[in-house]
Amino acid sequence: RTYGLGAGASGRVFGHSGDSGNPTLAEFSINSWNGLDFYDLSVIDGYNLPMKIIPANGGCPTVTCGSANCPDAYHYPTDDTKTHGCATTDYTVEFGY
Numbered sequence: 001r002t003y004g005l006g007a008g009a010s011g012r013v014f015g016h017s018g019d020s021g022n023p024t025l026a027e028f029s030i031n032s033w034n035g036l037d038f039y040d041l042s043v044i045d046g047y048n049l050p051m052k053i054i055p056a057n058g059g060c061p062t063v064t065c066g067s068a069n070c071p072d073a074y075h076y077p078t079d080d081t082k083t084h085g086c087a088t089t090d091y092t093v094e095f096g097y
Contacts, residue, residue, distance in 0.1 A: 009028070009029075009030045010027075010028060010029040010030065010032065011027075011028060012025045012026065012027050012028075013025070013026040013027075013028070013093050014026070015048075015049055015051070015095040015096070021046050021048060022045040022046025022047075022048065023045075023046060023048045023049070024041065024042070024043055024046070024047050024048055024049055024050075024051045024065055024073070025041065025042040025043075025044075025045070026039070026040075026041055026051055026053050026093050027039065027040050027041070027042055028091070030088065031088045035087060035088055036085045036086065036087060036088065037085070037086050037087075037088050037089065037091075038083050038084065038085050038086075039053055039055075039063070039083070039084055039086070039091065040053075040063065040073070040074060040082045040083045040084065041053065041063050041064075041065045041070070041072055041073040041074070041082070042073055042074040042082075043065065043068055043070070043073045043074065043075060044074050044075065044076060044077060047065070047067070047068035049095055049096050050064075050065060050066045050067075050095070050096055050097055051064075051065050051093065051094065051095055051097075052064045052065070052093070052094040052097050053091055053092075053093055054091065054092040054093075054094065055086050055089050055090075055091050056089045056090040056091065056092070057086055057087055057089035059086075059087075060084065060086035060087075060089065061084055063082075063084065064097075066097075
């Protein structure tokens with residue numbers, strides 16, 4: 001399934017697998033500053049399934065979270081090294097890869 005987000009859009013993408021509690025989150029802010037998108041993964045509220053964000057722009061990093069201790073995701077609110085900036089592009093979010 002494909003979803004489109006317009007410039008200035010922001011929000012979270014998550015997947016549920018049954019009654020799995022608090023989900024792993026993919027967070028986006030599209031074209032929010034100086035032509036850049038910002039994106040990250042978060043397990044602050046919980047972890048329920050593996051998730052990956054893959055930017056279409058090859059110069060931007062893919063972020064992956066395969067466990068509750070994954071190094072690419074936010075683990076606490078002030079963990080400000082996990083957000084990535086990228087020239088506005090398309091993204092693929094993979095669940096349970």
